[in-house]
Amino acid sequence: MLHFIEDLEDEAARETARRLVPTGPLAGVPLLVQARTPANAPMISQLLDAGAIRIGTSTRPRIGAVAQSYGWNGSDYTRNPWDLSRSSGGSSAGSAVAVAAGVVPLATGGDTGGSLRIPAAFCEVIGFKGTYGRIPHPRTGRSLGSLTTAGVIGFDLDDVVMATSIASGPHLLDPSALPDWPVPEGRDRQWRINYQPGLAGRFAEPGIDRLLREELAASPLTVATAAVDLQPVHRAWETLRALDSGRGVDAVAIAHAVEMRNHNNTALADLFDQVDALVTPTTLIVAHAYDQYEETRVVGDLCWAFNVTGHPAVTVPVGLVDGLPVGAQVVAAHGCDDIAVTVASQLRTALPPGTGCTRA
Structure with missing residues (x-):
């Protein structure tokens, strides 16, 4: 109905869960990874090292599409859980839908021109693009255009911030990435x-x-x-x-x-x-x-x-x-990523679960 999965890795996920030693901050948390994410992407390895369990890959637009604000699973369009006649946004289409539908609390994506933020906004969840370089890039660091930032979509802002912090910091594949970003402490001030x-x-x-x-x-x-x-x-x-x-x-x-x-x-x-x-x-x-x-x-x-x-x-x-x-x-x-998420926390309006949304 929602068509947000490109590849379900259920058997591998079950095996990982059976072998999991629950010590990391994301221990046992199901994670959906955006389709066509490079296999050596530092963000993915760092989230998995923290205990997250990869359950599959999420949809994104067709390869070569000019407009990216939709998703495609190979046979049908990814649908918005608030209205099945509407788009999920994109390119991180399936990631936003899976979170909005309650299938996973966190999913990954990339943002070159709004590809985390657009689907998150369309689906009533949270998408965070940090300062360029906040999360290490898998292709040996800073690109010529310096547009794309990997990031996380989630239902809870604190979860998104924690996952971003875990994924942050220099990596062998990107020693030019920004320093580790600790989870920001709340600041009581007038913004x-x-x-x-x-x-x-x-x-x-x-x-x-x-x-x-x-x-x-x-x-x-x-x-x-x-x-x-x-x-x-x-x-x-x-x-x-x-x-x-x-x-x-x-x-x-x-x-x-x-x-x-x-x-x-x-x-x-x-x-x-x-x-x-x-x-x-x-x-x-x-x-x-x-x-x-x-x-x-x-x-x-x-x-x-x-x-x-x-x-x-x-x-x-x-x-x-x-x-x-x-x-x-x-x-x-x-x-100043800490300021962005702190201000956002004072603006977010949480709608009651099930208010118009098709939850799994």
Whole structure:
């Protein structure tokens, strides 16, 4: 019905569970791994070393798909547990659905242009993209484009933070990764945030904007007025993605991408001199129809700016619009992943289990 599994590894999972010595912080926790994750991915080995039990691989879009906000298991589309006619988002499609449906508490994914945050927002769960380099990369470290960050989708923010901490730190395959990231201690202070309903001329639908303003007004966060002059990143993102994929890129395009990255980094540095975090809607729309991903490529326009700059960004659920989940994206300064997740914890709205969602 939900079509979130690409490959079920049930026998191997049972054997692992039988042999498990329950000592690690994730001992016995079932884990779904995004399909086509490299076999030597440091994140996976570190989560398994902590006791998690891999039960299979989750769906993602077809190889070579231009638009990535859906999932495909080889015969059918991955469906959203809130409405089976709607998309799960993507590319970490099956991971978000499995968590939302209560099959696993944690699942892995990667985020190149919102691929953790978009499906998490569509499915009313949590997706966290740390500062670029927070989790070691399996292909010998920093890529030319420096877009993709591995990460975790989960139902509980504390679980997502713990799993990210476990997976963090330099690795033989990526000695350039950021230092180990300890689970942040709660800080009792008044957080100042800036809210933007859109970025670089792209704005969320009015109902989404209205819901976020209401949730912010009801939260303990202080909303401060500030301007942020981010420029559109479409061309820069395409150039950086081409570099990461080994495709040829001319010097003019590279110069533009570097200029755009530098401009937006400076604009965000100026903003974070005034506030602790930036809050935006995670997506421009609620979940689209499962087979209309090509018509809605702009769904992640509020996400990929932070892949280009490498800032930490986390999405948490804040409510429903037209019966479908809405996520709030919290962005903090480079290296300030602890601030991003702490602010997010004060904004998250937990809906009662079973409120419209098809739970397994």
